[in-house]
Amino acid sequence: MLDYYRVAGPLIRLLPAEAAHNLSIAVMKTGLVPGQPRDDDPSLAISLWGRDFPNPVGLAAGYDKNAEIPDALLGQGFGFVEIGTVTPRPQPGNPKPRLTRLVEDRAVINRMGFNNQGAERVAGRLAARRRIGIVGANIGKNKTTEDAAADYEAGVRAFGLHADYLVINVSSPNTPGLRALQGKAPLAELVGRARAALLSLPAPRPPLLLKIAPDLTDEDKRDIAEVALESGLDGLIVTNTTIDRPAGLISPNRTETGGLSGPPLMEPATAVLRDMYRLTGGRLPLVGVGGITTGADAYRKIRAGASLVQLYTALIYHGTVQVTRIKRDLAALLRKDGFSHLSEAVGADVPEAR
Numbered sequence: 001m002l003d004y005y006r007v008a009g010p011l012i013r014l015l016p017a018e019a020a021h022n023l024s025i026a027v028m029k030t031g032l033v034p035g036q037p038r039d040d041d042p043s044l045a046i047s048l049w050g051r052d053f054p055n056p057v058g059l060a061a062g063y064d065k066n067a068e069i070p071d072a073l074l075g076q077g078f079g080f081v082e083i084g085t086v087t088p089r090p091q092p093g094n095p096k097p098r099l100t101r102l103v104e105d106r107a108v109i110n111r112m113g114f115n116n117q118g119a120e121r122v123a124g125r126l127a128a129r130r131r132i133g134i135v136g137a138n139i140g141k142n143k144t145t146e147d148a149a150a151d152y153e154a155g156v157r158a159f160g161l162h163a164d165y166l167v168i169n170v171s172s173p174n175t176p177g178l179r180a181l182q183g184k185a186p187l188a189e190l191v192g193r194a195r196a197a198l199l200s201l202p203a204p205r206p207p208l209l210l211k212i213a214p215d216l217t218d219e220d221k222r223d224i225a226e227v228a229l230e231s232g233l234d235g236l237i238v239t240n241t242t243i244d245r246p247a248g249l250i251s252p253n254r255t256e257t258g259g260l261s262g263p264p265l266m267e268p269a270t271a272v273l274r275d276m277y278r279l280t281g282g283r284l285p286l287v288g289v290g291g292i293t294t295g296a297d298a299y300r301k302i303r304a305g306a307s308l309v310q311l312y313t314a315l316i317y318h319g320t321v322q323v324t325r326i327k328r329d330l331a332a333l334l335r336k337d338g339f340s341h342l343s344e345a346v347g348a349d350v351p352e353a354r
């Protein structure tokens with residue numbers, strides 16, 4: 001396994017975090033980054049929503065916000081790639097600096113605030129690509145929009161014909177008021193209007209997912225499960241970054257404002273995943289995200305109820321070669337526990353929901 005990141009990673013980390021991110025996108029755009037093997041173990045393939053995922057390891061939203069390099073990222077071995085968050089109108093996001101590494105914790109804190117080029121431009125890029133490989137679009141609201149649901153309707157209309165799945169993101173901590181949309185009444189209205197916008201598009205229509213925060217009360221989780229099952233949502237992405245600062249963080253940067261991601265998020269995000277699997281009775285496909293670095297982490301998410309997983313922060317510290325390692329180790333862990341296929345392990349640690 002060629003691990004160019006062992007050399008490049010420490011050099012890239014000499015740059016401020018957002019400059020490093022922009023550089024990595026520019027380098028990937030050149031097409032010169034060697035791809036990772038894509039001959040995935042057959043035990044890792046899974047079909048959901050009529051789509052065939054070659055493996056369950058996806059790239060989480062926020063890395064390729066503007067859909068500049070989804071195909072290059074699929075070439076790095078991801079089973080699927082999520083672009084966005086995209087808002088209807090372009091917006092600059094929060095003032096810089098807005099992305100900080102917590103090197104000692106292998107974590108980051110971001111307060112990007114949905115910087116993106118806007119739905120028209122980004123959807124145009126998806127429309128222009130050959131549709132090989134699964135690319136989902138994560139949609140959000142502009143900072144100044146009053147009628148939040150109208151922005152999600154616009155996002156659904158812009159991306160509905162060009163994305164393999166859609167994600168309603170109501171869980172980023174960096175847009176004022178956004179996470180309040182996870183409350184029962186606003187959520188039911190929002191999902192209802194987004195679904196109506198989707199149904200106004202010609203078939204075949206993509207599945208509609210909802211991405212939730214890790215910072216939820218038990219009542220919030222019950223309400224979200226109820227709305228998800230009643231409103232015809234097709235799945236949940238669990239979870240976004242946390243505004244909490246779990247005990248044990250050692251980096252002095254832990255006091256930065258924003259959403260924390262990486263290993264310190266693994267425990268809390270997996271606990272919410274397990275809760276949502278139980279509360280939805282295993283009837284909705286769940287995407288487990290938050291703190292995955294290793295194949296063992298991905299396996300824990302699957303056993304807690306995830307049919308797919310995603311990661312972002314691990315790439316900052318380990319590069320895309322980590323995707324290949326995760327897939328290899330995940331296939332070995334399934335075999336070791338006597339599962340011939342990933343789908344058999346989904347929710348294995350939540351027997352009350354199976």
Ligand SMILES: Cc1cc2nc3c(=O)[nH]c(=O)nc-3n(C[C@H](O)[C@H](O)[C@H](O)COP(=O)(O)O)c2cc1C
Pocket residue numbers: 060061062063065084085099108110112114138169172211239240241261262263265289290291292310311312313314
């Ligand atoms: C710099 C950065 C930007 C992000 N931007 C978005 C975003 O625009 N939309 C979104 O839904 N999640 C966003 N996320 C959250 C990730 O998709 C993911 O849910 C979170 O980072 C936890 O996964 P991880 O621990 O593997 O990074 C962002 C995360 C980071 C680190």
